[in-house]
Amino acid sequence: MLLTFRSQLGLQRQRGLSLVEIMVALLLGAVITVGIVQMFTANRATYQINMGQARMQENGRFGMEFLASAIRNAGYTGCSSRGNIFNALNTVGGSVPPEFDMNEPISGFRKASATQGAPSALPSDIPWTDIPVGSDVLVLKAVDGDGLPLAGNMPDSSSVIFSIAPDNPNDPLFATGSILMISDCSKGAVFQVTNSGIVGGGDGRFQIQHNPGGSLVPGNFTQRLAQDDEGFGEDASVYTLSVEFYFVAPGAGTNNANEPAMALWRKRGPAAPVELVEGIETIQVLYGEDTSGNRVPNRYRRIDDVSNPDNIVTLRMTVTASSVDRVTEQGDGRLRRDFTKTIAVRNRT
Numbered sequence: 358m359l360l361t362f363r364s365q366l367g368l369q370r371q372r373g374l375s376l377v378e379i380m381v382a383l384l385l386g387a388v389i390t391v392g393i394v395q396m397f398t399a400n401r402a403t404y405q406i407n408m409g410q411a412r413m414q415e416n417g418r419f420g421m422e423f424l425a426s427a428i429r430n431a432g433y434t435g436c437s438s439r440g441n442i443f444n445a446l447n448t449v450g451g452s453v454p455p456e457f458d459m460n461e462p463i464s465g466f467r468k469a470s471a472t473q474g475a476p477s478a479l480p481s482d483i484p485w486t487d488i489p490v491g492s493d494v495l496v497l498k499a500v501d502g503d504g505l506p507l508a509g510n511m512p513d514s515s516s517v518i519f520s521i522a523p524d525n526p527n528d529p530l531f532a533t534g535s536i537l538m539i540s541d542c543s544k545g546a547v548f549q550v551t552n553s554g555i556v557g558g559g560d561g562r563f564q565i566q567h568n569p570g571g572s573l574v575p576g577n578f579t580q581r582l583a584q585d586d587e588g589f590g591e592d593a594s595v596y597t598l599s600v601e602f603y604f605v606a607p608g609a610g611t612n613n614a615n616e617p618a619m620a621l622w623r624k625r626g627p628a629a630p631v632e633l634v635e636g637i638e639t640i641q642v643l644y645g646e647d648t649s650g651n652r653v654p655n656r657y658r659r660i661d662d663v664s665n666p667d668n669i670v671t672l673r674m675t676v677t678a679s680s681v682d683r684v685t686e687q688g689d690g691r692l693r694r695d696f697t698k699t700i701a702v703r704n705r706t
């Protein structure tokens with residue numbers, strides 16, 4: 358009878374947990390929970406950093422490819438890329454408007470300080486005040502496409518060029534006021550269109566006039582485009598000009614902290630600037646000058662220190678790319694890396 362009572366008493370004592378046992382269980386649960394949270398936090402931080410690095414590298418690679426491709430094309434003027442280009446345009450302030458000077462296919466501007474004023478040659482729709490201090494604006498010039506082949510010889514004294522008609526005879530690229538270039542394999546000339554259109558009679562020819570005088574700006578000071586007295590033959594073509602400005606400014610997007618993201622922009626001709634690559638914070642350009650005539654750069658200088666633009670044979674580009682988003686606890690939370698590449702100027706050399 359006594360044994361049975363004691364057994365029942367022992368069973369009753371096992372029905373609950375003591376306060377100490379509960380505290381130990383809670384402590385163990387808290388330790389395990391903290392470990393899981395820390396592991397999750399660490400994995401999440403690692404994931405964010407890896408994604409930030411991938412995005413930073415992608416931004417830098419795309420930004421550099423855009424710039425490298427444009428630099429390699431700079432100075433292309435048909436098969437006359439190695440010859441001197443005559444400019445029939447009126448001068449402004451004693452010189453040819455720089456955006457139409459095809460003898461200087463590569464140029465630029467450097468923003469050295471926050472108080473520096475915008476260069477006079479910079480288009481008004483490029484936000485100079487938003488460009489970071491220490492960043493460059495790169496200016497590249499070339500001709501577009503294959504051009505319109507001449508439909509007949511053009512005597513040196515002629516003010517009219519007859520070419521094959523473009524796909525769209527009303528294309529504004531060939532309209533009155535446009536700046537075009539004619540070139541063959543030995544010479545070229547830049548001029549402004551004073552009138553254009555399909556020739557009457559239905560022979561499919563397209564006429565482009567370039568008379569001097571009139572109210573067009575800058576206008577032509579001469580109708581003589583060929584300076585060798587031979588004119589241009591059917592081996593010549595008429596091209597539209599491509600003037601591109603590359604610069605860094607705030608983009609349209611924001612990051613995960615709702616902060617504006619810097620981006621690489623391009624302005625082409627009269628069109629509004631277009632955002633190309635988000636996450637590009639600066640572009641810096643060193644111009645390789647050949648001072649010995651062997652087409653190998655002897656020194657690299659900033660654009661303001663280049664003594665003769667004709668001696669530029671390479672460009673050393675440095676692009677600073679970022680992760681855009683905040684992915685670390687250090688500084689402003691963004692990852693950054695400089696990408697550097699030296700690019701040879703293929704044309705005009």
